Each structure stands twice: as C-alpha cells, then as structure tokens.
Amino acid sequence: MIITSSSIMASPSYHVNFDAPRGSNNTEFLPISVASSTCDCHFRRSPSKTLISCRPSKGRGYLQIRNGRFGIHYNSPKIFTRTLVARVDANLIDDEDPIEVIKAHGSSETDADLEQQQKSSQLLKRVVSGLGIGITAGGVVLTGGWVFSVALAAVVFAGTREYFELVRSRGIASGMTPPPRYVSRVCSVICALMPLFTLYKGQIDVSIASAAFVVAMTLLLQRGNPRFSQLSSTIFGLFYCGYLPSFWVKLRCQLLAPALNTVVGATWPILLGGQAHWTVGLVATLISISSIIAADTFAFAGGKAFGRIPLTSISPKKTWEGAIAGLAGCIATSVVLSKIFSWPTSMLSAIGFGLLNFFASLFGDLLESMIKRDAGVKDSGSLIPGHGGILDRVDSYIFTGALAYAFVRNLLPLYGV
Template identity: 65%
Template structure:
C-alpha cells in the first residue's frame, strides 16, 4: 500500500475538529504533515476519531484516502487531497503565499478603481463646465449605453423567468430613442413632446410584432424609456436651461471662458456642480461611515448599506452643499443650501437602491463591464438618475428668484 506525505497548508481547509489517532500505526512524519494512504477498495473512506471519542467512524464519500495523525493533539482543519493529484512537498504553496496573492489582486482592483474614477471625474467636470452641445452629446452617449445595459438586465435569466422580455429590436429602438431624448430636450427646450412620441412609437412597435404582445413587454419598455431616457433629460434642463447669472460678486465670474466655457457662472452651471459634488460626497461619506461604524442594515435590497453609513452620507452631502453655496454665492440662504443637499442625498440614495433592486432580480452583481473596476454605466450613474429631476424641480419651483 503506497503512502505519501502532504503539507496541509497547500490545500483548502475543511472546518473540522478531530482527535489524534494516537494508537494508530503510521510512518514517522513531522507534526505538520498528514499520512495519506490509498485503500485498495474503490469506495472512498476515511477513518477518524471524531469529537475526542475513542470510537473509530468510517465516513464514505469525503476524501479518497485514510488519514492518520502522528501527534496526540486536536486540530481544527484537515487538508482535502484529490485521488489523482501528485503531491510534492517541496513545491507546496504555503498559507502565507495565498493571502499575499489575494492582497495583490485587491490592490490591483483598487488601483483600477482609483485611476478610472479620477479619469471619469475629470472628464465629467470638463463636460459640465463646457455645457451646451458638449454636455448634451456626452449625456446622450451615456444614456444610450445605460439603456442597452438596462434591457440586457431585463432579458437576463433572473428577470426573464417571471416575465416575457421585449423583443431585441424593441430594446434597440428604445435605446436609440433614449439617446435622442436629451438632444431633443436641448433643441426644443422641453421634453414632453419627445416622451409622448417615444411612448407612441414603442407601443405601436410592440402591438405589431409577429408574436402575441405581452403586458410585461410594454411595462418593461415604458419603464426603460422613463428610467433611462426621460429622467436624465432633467440634467439638460438644469445645466443648459437655467442661464440666469448666479454670482453676486465678480469672483470667478469669467473663469470658465479660459477653458472655452461660458463668460459667467449661471444658475444651471452652479446648481449642476453642487449637485454632482454633493452626490460624490454622499457616496464617499456613506462608504467611509459604513465601513467604520456600520452595524444596522438599511434595507434587504442592498445588504451592505447601513443606517450609520446613510447618516454619514447625509451629513457629507449637506456639508458639501453648504460649503459650495458659500463659495459660489448661490443660493444665498443657508437654509436653501441645506434643503438642496438634503434633496440631493435622497435622490441619490433612491436611485442607488432602484438599480440594486433591478440587479438583484436579474441575479447579477454589475450591470455591465464597460468601466474596469467599476462595472457598467448604470453602476456609476445610478445615483444621478433621479437626482436631476429633483434638483431641477427644487431650483425651478422652490427658488423662483434662483436663490438670490
């Protein structure tokens, strides 16, 4: 009967407690080694003294060897060895090397997130400062990719098991319509006509398909138009539609022109910058607060989110809104700045949870893989989808004097 020694640090460890087989006859080995012998019978068996008892138990179907332990002590892990695996103690991977490789992989992922995150932040900042068609076209491109990701989630196995997804050509048509909505909003100055026309076109396309139309197809397509097309258009209305000067002083009034931007800070530009910055602060403070103090789960939709993290995110969002309002002199009322930050936080949180709900039903972790280390477009912009509509409504309806 052939035998071989194996260092159990090389293999995955099973959480198992066993007493030593002090009376068993086994070859001499080190205290860190196990003796594995191949039985001649075809049925895999393992002889163990379990829980410190002196009764030997035969367990079938676990490890195709019989295991003996030299020294009389209790250990809490046993190595799993495959039947046909060649064991070479000299080339074994120690327990220290495995965490090191995992740590390197995590550091690599973190570097990707930081690099691409900074790149995205700088690019978005330049686009917001530029405004006009630059801002609108960039938003339309993001909307198109996000719409494609949404309809792929709808077609995923987790959601499609309980409903009939729209045909692929309907998904493509909806994605194109969603991308055209921001452009039409800038060109026409309003969004109502484009949304009504889009709903009519999609409904007619669904009704005239070859198969039998399903109500689930209509609802998922309509929600896609609303979620991916209609809501992002409010950022165009906020950034490009509110062109009233925002500053009471000359400080920085003509700064954007250096970069080819507008000659003065408008309400739309300042409100967009404050909203974007507040959302970033909310996500950052919520992450830090959740890691440091998170104990109470916020919702079952996203188990990693906690009430402690949400409170930290709310505080960071409001503080950022108030700070930037003092820098830009808009809005002049501190109470208005606090309310604006409060609204931005809940808009971002609701958008984040909505996308988490869609992904949970779809059975996926990320909406896509376009951005290394970050996932898809929807994973990055989910906090902004509802916030644009809330920010525009607040500035337009509750600040009739544009905060001055």
C-alpha cells in the same frame, strides 16, 4: 498520475480512483512520492492500511491513499494554484521503504496574501478609473452645450443597453416575458437621442409621448401573443433611462441666469466665456454632483466604521449609520460650495438643496439595487474597471437631475441669485 487544479474559488472535493499494477491486490501498499504546493505534508503509517495521510497546516482537509483508493479532500476559501503529483514505483513494494516528500513551488504564499493582493489590485483599478471619470466629467460639465449633451447621450445609450440586458436576464425573465431584442435596441437609440432633443428643442414631452406610442404599437402588432410585461418594462425603460437623465441638460444648459456674485466667475478667462460662463445652471450642476459624491463617500465610510443597523433588505450592506453620515456629508458639501460660489444666497436654500440631492441619490441607488436583485446579478455590467457597469455608477444621478431642476426652477425665488 498528475492532478492539477487552478483558479478554484469554492470548496472543492476530489475523488480519484488509484489503479495498482497487475499482480497486486488491495492489501499491498506502494511507495509514493508526493509534490504539493498547497500544504505542509506530514505522513504516517498505521495499522489501518493507510499509506499516506497529509493534513494541511492552513485550511481544512486531508490527502489519503487507502486500500488502493486515492482520495483528496481540501476545503479552503480561496486557492488559486494547486498541483499534486503522485508516482507509483512498482519495483518498491516493501512496506519499510521511505516515502519521499517534495515541497513544491509557491508553498510560502498563503491564501491571505493572495486575497490581499486581489483587494489591492481591485482598489487600484477603482481609484484610477474613478479619477479618470471624475476629471473627464468635470471638464464636460464646465464645457456645457453640445459637448455635455453628447457625452450624456453616450452614457444614456450604454445605460439603456444594460437596463434591457437586466430585463432579459434569467432572474427577471423567469417571471415575465422580456421585450424582443430589436425593440430594446430601438429604445436604446431613442433614449440616447432624448438629451440632444432637449438641448435643441427645449422640451421632450411630445417626443417621449410619441416614442412611447410607437413602441407600444410595435409590441402590440408583433407576431405571437404580446404581453403586458413587455410593454411595462419597455415604457419604464424609456422613462428611467432616457426621460429622467435628460433633465440634466435642462439643469446645466437652460438655466442661463448669471451667478453674479461668484468669485470664480470674476477670474474666469475671457477666452473661455468670462463671468457670463458661470450661470446658475453650471453652479447648480456642480453643487449637485459634488453633493452626491460626498453622500456616497461619507455613507461608505460611516457604514464601514459604525454600521450596525441595516437600512433596507433591498441592499443589505447599507446601514442607518451610513445613511446618516451620507446625509451629513451631502448637506455640508452643499453649504460649503454655496459659500464658495455665492449661490444660493440663502443658507436655508443650500440646506434644502443638500437634503434633496441626498434623498434623490439614495432612492435612485436603491431602485437600481432592486432591479439587480431581481435579475440575480451583482453588477449591471463590466464596462468600467473596478466599478461594474454604467448604471452602477450613475444610478444616484438618474432622479437627481429632474428634482434639482424643479427645485431651482420652481422653488427658489429668482433662481436663488
């Protein structure tokens, strides 16, 4: 008999019936040789007719053969490879015959080592993919124009697909009727086109209203009974995944006033646009993105080191201590970069810009956490190694672009120059 188990993550429990050879009864015991890769075995014989009792040195459980019945119980938080071999020899039925114990391969590798290796591998994936995304995003932001808009359109398309998969997931769909799949696909294309319309038309108010009307009519005229939940989830998808991210195009590409006092612009190569390339839109975008990254980093570090009081039930891992650390890091980054870029010229404006970036990123993160909680999933997808889906990475940016554009456009005199 060979029993093999691999990739066991829960707390397993096995019950195996042991059939003795013909002619034997339940009171006879047969010698057995055992090979185990999960525990250090110690065997004993007892008057209670127990042939083998194996207790692991780490973890909780036992291996037992009793009255011809073979049972395995082993509870461990993480066991990745486990092999147990039991052999019956019908020629050896004397109770005094020895029991051979073989210590199988891999017994020196503990669960803690495996867990540490898994964490290290996950961290490496996060670091490598994070660096790749950061470098790519930095180059796209510096380039601007159609490169920035096309890259944003690709991110919007992937994020919209993830959003509608969440809406269609069992956790949300059990309480509402999701939109038909063809409607969600059309909405994904519409949302991806919004950043491009914003770049070349300047405004997308008419476009979003027209798209919402077409989608609403399509849902109302579909076969069967249209439901309000289909309409509300679809219209919110257009707003959340398409309309709001398009403000990053307005922030980066439409605020063309030059940041005159920027030292970096004075040394920027002429072939790459010279000082005129460094506009208020570019500087504001760089400060906003950097502030969000700082807020996430400081909040994570502060929560790990000092986190005690939960911030909200929507995301149990977030704490007030982490939020305060994130706020401090976001404001500090905004102020430091404002000194480097000489924009905005007012210290009060730089602090206000940092405050706005922090709260916009925090509530964007919490909103996506609420959607995932209702959907019953941990990540919105698996597109980015070590980070989950697109929405998991850009949730903090969805509202920030619109609020940052409104702050610079309407609240800062002379665009902060």
